[in-house]
Amino acid sequence: MSVIVLCAALFSIGLYGVLTRREVVAVLACAEVMLGAATVQAMAFAAGRPDAAQGQALGVVLVALAAAEAAVGLAVVVAVARSSGRSRVEDLTEVRG
């Protein structure tokens, strides 16, 4: 139960950061926090079950996924900053309707 509360708190903190931080890199970091919360939650649910190894395998996959995601995300941020000189979320509104 305490794990659920921990993960919910982590996820909410991450979401709060994603929605409020102005720096794109910080937003990416907060998204990592959310992903981490989800990973911990998945492994915690798997812990008491006979196929707990599957949950741990999922955790490893998710860490790898998070690393790949961070790499791609940071590359995009660097590319956008290079081409437009902007790295703040509120400046990146080219797709406004």
Added chain:
Amino acid sequence: MSALASAPWLVIVVPLFAGVFIAVFGRNFRGAAWAAVLAPLSALACGVSALASPGASGSVAWLAAGGRVLEVGYSVDALSAIMLVVVGTVGLAVVVFSTAYMAGDRGWTRYFALLCVFTASMAGLVIADGLLGLFIGWELVGACSYLLIGFWFERPSAASAAMKAFLVTRVGDAAMLVGLALLWRETGSLSFATVLHAVPAMPTATVTAVALLLFAGAAGKSAQFPLHIWLPEAMEGPTPVSALIHAATMVAAGVFLVARVWPVFAAAPVAREVMLAIGVVTALGAASVAITQTDLKRVLAYSTISQLGIMFAGLGAGAWRAAFFHLVTHAAFKALLFLGAGSVIHATGSQELSELGGLWRRMPVTAATWCVGAAALAGLPPLSGFWSKDGVLDAVWRVSPVWGSALILVSMLTAWYVTRATVLAFGGERRSGSAAHEGGLATTVPLVVLACLAAGLGAVRRPLAEALGGEAEPAAIALMVGVTLVAALAAFAAWRTYRSGPEADGRVSSRLGPIWRWAGEAYGVDTVLSGFARVTVPAVARALHDSVDRRVIDGAVEGTAKGARRAGGLVSALQSGDAQWYAALMAAGVIVMLALGTWVSR
């Protein structure tokens, strides 16, 4: 022959096929006339065989609407058969005559194809077993009339005359369509058998309304006052067409219609009174206009209006068999006069009475046959016009001596104007132009045949009345003698007056004063009606444009566009381009969905 008697619909199919055949062969098809002869021949053969054995009928369901079924079919009785014979005979004369008259015209094949289509439409009108089929044929002959009046469409006057004929008859047709709708509402059918059977049970007001509406249609087609204004201008068409459509057959369709649905009019005395009054007014007005016209074809056009007025007066007096007999004889002698005029126009290139004259020496056959037609029109015994006009006059006189006297005046004017036209065109000396000469056999044979009919048709008075289920009334001798004397005197006076040439118009007009001028302008009816249309139609159109078109129709179109744009504006406010805003919306959406899911599964 027997095939035609058992399958009279061939009388529609054969001419239609001939017309399509000619049209397919294209512009340079010299043999078009040979194919076109098939059309009137089939009408003639069908009419003759149906006279021998009438009664063939058949019908097919055309449209089913709810529990009611619209049927079209054919039914050939004596009336249809006689009408088919008239159409076939005059049509045959006209087609043969046209081979000479239209020779070398660029529209040669178009002309004959249209004649075939006209014959098919007229046959459809005549053999229809119900008002629906009749109305279809009615509109088709109107369309053919439009196309043939405007045959030389590169002439602006012909194009506008065609338009006018089409629009003016449309006024009557609209009323007729309302009458049909009324009958359909009352009886649930448009076939003559059902409708005429139901007439005695209908309230008088309904029958009167139906009769008046049908008469309005007939008045438009048959050029009765005040819808007569299209017929004089219809003379822009080729003269053989005027003979066939605008003298003998199509314009007589109104008379045919009234005769066909006679029980409706028999049960509507008010409608008969109206018909009698309009018929006499038309006959008198048009005859008095005819004495002033200087154009040969226009004299004949007003004469046709006047004679149709006499027929309607006869119908109004209740003597539909006499009126129909006058239709038959009129078809013969008026077609003859028109073809005679065509012969004159073809030979001289002119139709102005002041430019003709002295033609009897150059064109003896045309002159002789014309004189037969003129005498028949004037009602001189023993020619056909005498018998038929006398029958109508007798019936009208019995109903009302006032209207009867007016018709005697019409007889007088008729004898006067036709003598005037005859003397000015054929008598005296040639006044201008080069040497005219008689046409070939294609011109003279139809004239001679029609002249024989115009002279001799009086003999069929009794058999015709009997075929139509009545009997020929014995004529009132005193009336016959009186009218004939009046007509003969008028003809003699006209001959004495116009012997000296067209300058006599001046003497007559100074004698008649303003009446002559007024009649010369056809009493200004055309001006008044055209002016009325010119003022009211644009006014109504503008009012409708401002109210309905601008507000309702444009409003709907522009409103739709405006609504879409406004809705788009509302939704596009959501698309701020801010990724965090999207993420927040997504989170909110997920929360809402989770909440809903929890609440539902609880």
